Amino acid sequence: MSLARVTQFSISLDGYATGDVQSLEKPFGHAGMRLHTWMFSPQGVAGGRVQHGVDGALAAVGWDGSVGAEIMGRRKFGPQTGPWEDEEWRGWWGEDPPFHTPVFVLTHHPRPSLEMEGGTTFHFIDASPAEALEQARAAAGGLDVRIGGGPTTVREFLEADLVDVMHVVLVPIVLGRGVSLWEGLEGVESRFDIESVTSPSSGVTHLLFQRKGA
């Protein structure tokens, strides 16, 4: 069965997954890299290699060939909003993005697909979460689909009850402002079994949500 998965999704104690205000220079706004440094702890991914602790294992989940397509919001793809003024933008990740699969970018302003190096192709679609998941599943060749973020996109998929597995990383910082993962999701935990584990190396808490009965 092809699961819809959220992996390595980092939030602050106050629930923000990205700061204010995103720009070309600051993809995560005032949060900077603070939500993501756990990944590069000594037991995470160091020197370009996955190390041998809890952080490393969980940083690698979903990057092992088990994901066959990705869905992301337009703000994860780039800092632009509204009609594309600059179709030269090819994502934050350079010519060989780390996805190596079809990537469906949700936007009200479709544009031609972008074929990158290494197997990544960005498709730009104006679709509901359910429609996007259907398209991504069709492209995933029986593998799982990653709901890659940002927070607004993950929230929309949770609202539509389309997430099977979710890995949230709780980073013990207070951002104060930004885009919240949890807004409008009162009671969402009731659909999941939740396991928690803290990392002595980075100090974060990994929350592993799995759909009940799945």
Place this chain on the structure above:
Amino acid sequence: MSLARVTQFSISLDGYATGDVQSLEKPFGHAGMRLHTWMFSPQGVAGGRVQHGVDGALAAVGWDGSVGAEIMGRRKFGPQTGPWEDEEWRGWWGEDPPFHTPVFVLTHHPRPSLEMEGGTTFHFIDASPAEALEQARAAAGGLDVRIGGGPTTVREFLEADLVDVMHVVLVPIVLGRGVSLWEGLEGVESRFDIESVTSPSSGVTHLLFQRKGA
């Protein structure tokens, strides 16, 4: 040295320490007891006794005679706001409250002190956090002072940088609304060393904040 401590302070994933809307029937609003059931897990406090797991140990912290006075907000004392219309109200806890120390209730509407059974006396004071802490310290006989809540009160003491030690319990539920602990506290973590531990018994994460250098 007399420390200002926050103990067993439970919040949801979205940072709410109490729900909407507090009433006589619902002291925690729509949150009900969901933020507090961890305490009564098999390894917490069961059958009226502290059991032998992480939850039990942390549920007992500060209830061992090390706290000599408590400070709480008026909404922790009772559901009323504004001028006291009913001085018959003697708190949520019956005639023998669990504090067994002086308790300073912050209110803009002082009233005569209430001497309860078991050593608890409620004092009603109109004071800033710093002033309240000074009064509580004077009454604590060299012991620690508990900042007992609710969230608005804890937040005010954090804003004033008056908290030395804080035990926050992260309960994996999304309340959606209520009173937030973190609002306005951007960057507060920088003043603390933070240790995290999850409880396999209840599934909560205990976050232990200790003032750096303390």
